[in-house]
Amino acid sequence: MATEKLDLLILKTLDLEPRHGYGIGQRIEQVSLGVFRVTLGALYPALERLERAGAIRSKWALSENNRRARYYTVTAAGRRRLTTERQAWERSAEAMTRVLQADAK
Amino acid sequence: MSGLWRRWRELFQRQRVDRESVAELEQHVAMAAAEKTRAGVDEREAGRQARPELGSVAVVREQLAEGRSGFMMEQLLKEIAYAGRVLRRAPGQTVLSVATIGVGIAASTVLFALIDGVVLRPLPYPDAETLVAISDTNPSLGLDRTGVAGGNIDDWRRGAPGFDGIAGYYAMGRTVSADTDADVVLTAQVSADFFPSDPGASACRPDVYRGRHPGLAVQYGQRAHRRRSGRDHRARPLAAAVRR
Structure with missing residues (x-):
């Protein structure tokens, strides 16, 4: 998965509520109906990258099963990034669709 | 943790950051296994299935460490390039700063040479x-x-x-x-x-x-x-x- 696409998926998922890494992966997989399966090697480098960039922040807390887990939250900068990247994605997805569906004339 | 704090920790608390990563990755795998157990898979079997599906913790740990040092290198180069641009944009200030630092270095060198010659270096007599x-x-x-x-x-x-x-x-x-x-x-x-x-x-x-x-x-x-x-x-x- 391209890194920008994964970053966008993570930001969108965390925009709804704070989650731990496993929760983020689960959510993306469920909502995409199993199309996107997030591995450790894709998810955690992306989380570190986003946190370094200040788009998300993390905090250790107890999970629903009373386990210590690191919870990620979107920051204000992350929300702004989500908006712009989402618009850019939608524009390029529409353009892609138009090109692929164009009839031969 | 803000981005700056995160970067500070990657620089100065490298081992702790690494330990936390490993704990987090292990936790992730454990959660996946628990999920499978809840769905009816035998506990041992669940652990065996979860690992290959998600990828190796050790490999990802390496990957994260590489990402951190790569990021630091990249950041350093960016900072150097930025410093170069700033200095070029304000040549007057650059000259002033370089001159000030030069005078400072010269003054401390002279002072050290004096102290070295007068105080620190013994007279050329035995003992x-x-x-x-x-x-x-x-x-x-x-x-x-x-x-x-x-x-x-x-x-x-x-x-x-x-x-x-x-x-x-x-x-x-x-x-x-x-x-x-x-x-x-x-x-x-x-x-x-x-x-x-x-x-x-x-x-x-x-x-x-x-x-x-x-x-x-x-x-x-x-x-x-x-x-x-x-x-x-x-x-x-x-x-x-x-x-x-």
């Missing part, structure tokens, strides 16, 4: 740190320190076995004249054993003292003579001059 200055006293005149008569030095040499040697000097101004020109130089008469007689130590040659020990500058009267006449017609020293 220089044991050197002491001896003066005479004259209680009847109420003088704590007076000059020493040459005969006394001879007596002390004989009567003070605790010293390896005792040398004396007597400083005074003298006139050095050459042709029609004359100059006053500070000179000293010294006892024969004033300069240590280690034949291997060229540093003990009196004319070398000056450069290495600004505090005890020894120069030949001949030098002043040469300076005055502009010619080096007598290579014989006129006097050993001690400037303190």
Whole structure:
């Protein structure tokens, strides 16, 4: 998965509520109906990258099963990034669709 | 944690960041396994399935560590490029800063050279740190320190076995004249054993003292003579001059 696409998926998922890494992966997989399966090697480098960039922040807390887990939250900068990247994605997805569906004339 | 805090931790708490990553990855795998167990898979089997599906914790850990150091390198290059741009944009300030730093370095170098020469570097005598200055006293005149008569030095040499040697000097101004020109130089008469007689130590040659020990500058009267006449017609020293 391209890194920008994964970053966008993570930001969108965390925009709804704070989650731990496993929760983020689960959510993306469920909502995409199993199309996107997030591995450790894709998810955690992306989380570190986003946190370094200040788009998300993390905090250790107890999970629903009373386990210590690191919870990620979107920051204000992350929300702004989500908006712009989402618009850019939608524009390029529409353009892609138009090109692929164009009839031969 | 803000982005800045995160970066600070990656730089200064590298091992802790790494430990936390491993804990987080293990936790992730454990959660996936627990999910499978809840769905009815045998606990051991669930653990076996979860790992390959998600990828190896060890490999991802390496990958994360590489990402962190790569990021640091990239950041460093960016900072250098940024500094270069800023300096180019304000040449006046750049010149001023460089000059200020240059003067600062020069001043501390000079200061260090002085301290090194005067304080830190020992005089070129064996066991220089044991050197002491001896003066005479004259209680009847109420003088704590007076000059020493040459005969006394001879007596002390004989009567003070605790010293390896005792040398004396007597400083005074003298006139050095050459042709029609004359100059006053500070000179000293010294006892024969004033300069240590280690034949291997060229540093003990009196004319070398000056450069290495600004505090005890020894120069030949001949030098002043040469300076005055502009010619080096007598290579014989006129006097050993001690400037303190």
